Amino acid sequence: MARIVGGITASHIPAIGNAIAKGLAGDPYWSPFFDGFPPVRAWLDRVKPDVAVVLYNDHGLNFFLDKMPTFAVGAAAQYSNADEGWGIPTVAPFAGDQRLSWHLIEGLVRDEFDICSCQEMLVDHAFTVPMQLFWPQGTAGLRTVPISFNTVQHPIPSPARCYRFGQALGRAIASYPQDLRVVLVATGGLSHQLDGTRAGFINKAFDEMCLEKIVDRPEELTTYSSIDLVREAGAQGAEFVMWLAMRGALTGTVRKLHSNYHIPISNTATGVLLLENTADV
Amino acid sequence: MLTEAPPQQPVPGTIIFDGEQAIKGYALNKMCFSFNSRINRESFIADENAYMNRYGLSDEQKDAIRKRNVLALLEAGGNIYYLAKFAGIFGLSVQDIGAQQTGMTVEAFKEKLRRAGE
Numbered sequence: 001m002a003r004i005v006g007g008i009t010a011s012h013i014p015a016i017g018n019a020i021a022k023g024l025a026g027d028p029y030w031s032p033f034f035d036g037f038p039p040v041r042a043w044l045d046r047v048k049p050d051v052a053v054v055l056y057n058d059h060g061l062n063f064f065l066d067k068m069p070t071f072a073v074g075a076a077a078q079y080s081n082a083d084e085g086w087g088i089p090t091v092a093p094f095a096g097d098q099r100l101s102w103h104l105i106e107g108l109v110r111d112e113f114d115i116c117s118c119q120e121m122l123v124d125h126a127f128t129v130p131m132q133l134f135w136p137q138g139t140a141g142l143r144t145v146p147i148s149f150n151t152v153q154h155p156i157p158s159p160a161r162c163y164r165f166g167q168a169l170g171r172a173i174a175s176y177p178q179d180l181r182v183v184l185v186a187t188g189g190l191s192h193q194l195d196g197t198r199a200g201f202i203n204k205a206f207d208e209m210c211l212e213k214i215v216d217r218p219e220e221l222t223t224y225s226s227i228d229l230v231r232e233a234g235a236q237g238a239e240f241v242m243w244l245a246m247r248g249a250l251t252g253t254v255r256k257l258h259s260n261y262h263i264p265i266s267n268t269a270t271g272v273l274l275l276e277n278t279a280d281v
Numbered sequence: 282m283l284t285e286a287p288p289q290q291p292v293p294g295t296i297i298f299d300g301e302q303a304i305k306g307y308a309l310n311k312m313c314f315s316f317n318s319r320i321n322r323e324s325f326i327a328d329e330n331a332y333m334n335r336y337g338l339s340d341e342q343k344d345a346i347r348k349r350n351v352l353a354l355l356e357a358g359g360n361i362y363y364l365a366k367f368a369g370i371f372g373l374s375v376q377d378i379g380a381q382q383t384g385m386t387v388e389a390f391k392e393k394l395r396r397a398g399e
Contacts, residue, residue: 015375060317085317086366086369152360198294200379200383200394264394266374
């Protein structure tokens, strides 16, 4: 049976893609951010996942506002990156796992999450940047299933809905008959706001509370409405819903093995979290 | 049974990009979406007015594009993720547009971000 080995999270700012391309990881501005990743990479080397299920939000590369699915599940053999318009270098494609994708689609729909299935899907920086951060040597041998959440156009799915989506996803993964080690990757956040006269809003106290509660008391974070999340974490801080979905998928007991929090990278308070799934399934 | 959405307090300094904004900003956001492609970015630079006409922007949207005014673009229905692609044409970062929207210098805006970490 497939087993979820744990969940890992990272912010996904486009500027990180440029910093990686220019080799700036050791630069004083960047190092407090990049230094958050070696413990996660060491853990990945140890648990050797076969598949990464990546929970992220598309920012107008694959989806436009003409058709905006709330949850979209990749079902392709391969996922390509492409020009997003602001000059981040395009990275090599990522391998898919179509059988697992369709198993997850079946499970999610059976659990009443009426997702959009995508046999073609471009993945933007919100997918590629965290993958580069966690697997800097490349993702050879790793298969991926991208799942895109709408955090672009309100109404966006609520924290409670995303947490339950994660629970359904976790059940679907656990019922896959093949022996696979699966890691959940959630991207985005933490607090930040790009638009309006409130641009530059960051809420350290709220982020720290989220980083603490998501480990052992995630249900308490599901009482916020989407607009509450915009108010507390900033307009784009609402991306935290993907972290909650990741947490929902980790059944049973989790152990926090590592976290990092740094302000600012670009306009964003950045967070990294490594939760190991200790439940026997 | 249809449940009524609970009343939400507005968030200061923030336009929630909802259905109303999505309707108002559709042409503008569609134009900005087209800037994913280099050929389209070049074609916009070559003749901004012709390009805006092709996408059917309103006068308010055209004016805001000509002035590179982010707050006016948001007011006209722009979605920040798409407007970022417009800003990218001119090499403007999210800190540049953050400074513009808050009426600060870029240095002061970066300092504000840094101090949020203290």
